[in-house]
Every structure is written in structure tokens, then in C-alpha cells.
Amino acid sequence: MADKILYTRPDSIRDVKSHYCPGCGHGIVHKLIGECLDEMNCREKTILVAPVGCAVLAYNYIDVDGIEAPHGRAPAVATGVKRAQKDKLVISYQGDGDLLAIGTAETIHAANRGENITVIFINNAIYGMTGGQMAPTTMEGQVTKTTPYGRDVHDVGYPIRACELLNTLVAPYYIERVSVHDVPHIVKAKKAIRRALQNQIDGKGYSFIEVLSMCPTNWGVDAQTGADWVRDVMQPYYPLGVFRDKDAEEASRVQ
């Protein structure tokens, strides 16, 4: 009898070598998106809006149609795509520089309009693509190329918590923060992504999933140390969990 395959690359992930560094969280999140699209049988109707950042070529790896947005404008582009093609599943995939620095306005206004899109936000506490400059999410004291003595919050402000910020808005339907630093958290992250995609299919509105993720290269550490750093340093400041769930709010009102 041939070997039975219990786990393999999802069909929605192309069998090509990615340009991501060893141990980069982008690859893990891509795979989770791919698994969800396979399970939901949605690959053919998905349009992925890629950011400027390391994930600029995400649609070469996730086997779906894709559009490259100008830096920070992915949620605006996703808004247009979704409004024009309501039957498509539109994902805005963005890093922290893209989503929370140059694209802050687009991020907030797409959420505030309650656009029926799914935003996947990769928070790796740094600008990866450009060589490791401070991001809005860089931790206090974290050494980067532009904060060589560590991030001084009195000089450049505090790390921004995107979920908490968006949770002040009325319109968003679902907001959750997850992490991919170990397998139990990867399982939870997949559930969150699936939920966020299903919300869009059900026409419920704006879903935002923040993923705490590793950039070992620009943190200057090996991959496992990077994963441990997410757990020990990022997670205490960026608490995991569901911030907004209008399904649950609705259910508790009915009871």
C-alpha cells in the first residue's frame, strides 16, 4: 500500500521556493491562508491584495489572483475590488510598516466604513523589506537600524496596538490578535483567519486579524530565538484574543 499522506503543503500554496528568510513568519501565515482557502473551496474566487513590504510577491506563493497596492493603500484597493466584485473573496495582506505607518489613514477608514473585506496584519515589530528600520509596532527599547540605542518612547512614541485602536470604531465586525510563534498558537491563528474569511462570505463586514510574527533576520537572531521573543516580549504588550465579535454580541443580546 502506498504511504498515506497525513499532512502536506495545501493546494493553494504553490510549490516554489519563496524569497522569505529562514524562519520568517510570512511563510507560516501564507500556509494558513492556503489551508483555509482549500478547506473552504474558495481559491478560485479569491483576490489577494499584496502590500509593499516583504510580502510584496505574496500572490506568487498563494495561488490566487493578486493585485499589488501602492505602499499602505491595500485596504483602499481592496475596498474598490470588493465593491466592484462583490462575489469575490478579497484579502488585504499587510505588514506593520504598510498598515500602521504609511497606510494608517487607509487602515482606519476602511475599518470605519466597515468594508466587507478581510485584513491580515503581520506584526513583526520592524520594517523587514527595507533592512530593519523602526516600525510603529517596534517594542520599547528594541534596537533597530533607526533606533540604534533602542526605541525611546519619549522621542518616537509608544508601540501602537492596532486591534485596540480599531476596536474604538463602531463598524468593524471582527477583530482578533493571534500569534504564530508555536504550534498551539498556529492552530488558533488558522481558526481566526478562517473565521475572518467566513465573515466576508456571509456578508458581515470588516474583519481584522493581527498576527504576531517573526523577522529573525532583522531582529538579528536565529529563528527559534525569534519565536521565543514573540512569546516573551511581544505577547505581553500585545495581548492575544478576540477584541470584537459582533456574532457573540448579537447572541448575548438574544439571550
Next chain:
Amino acid sequence: MKKPLISVEKCKGCGLCIGACPKKILEMSSAFNKQGVNYPKCKDEPSCIGCKFCAMICPDCVIEIVETDEPGGKNG
């Protein structure tokens, strides 16, 4: 029995799979692949419980988990 199949040429040598294995049966080989990195190997296949943790954490889809007809070890 269940065991990991490691496509070593795709491996980037990050080592996340080694840290994720609850049975601690993966280790870096001293050999290099064509990308020039060391890749993991399973030093004790009969002890694999088929939990898939190594494969799930791999960012580069290097590892498959398969079930074979070979008689398993203490974990089946």
C-alpha cells in the same frame, strides 16, 4: 507507522521544526543541501507520534507526515 518526510532540498535550515517536536527526535544533520544549509533529520522514526507539529510550523512546506505499512515503534 507515522513519520516525517523531509524534502531536504527545500529546507532553509531555520530549525523551527526541531524546537516544535514534542518527542525531540529531530536534529540538524551536519550535511548541507544545495541551498547551502543544514537540514533536519529524524533520528528515531519509530518514536514519531505523527502529531504534525514539525510540519505545521515549517514556513516552507518542507515536511510531510505520512503513515506507512512499516511496523511502528512503541507509539504505533
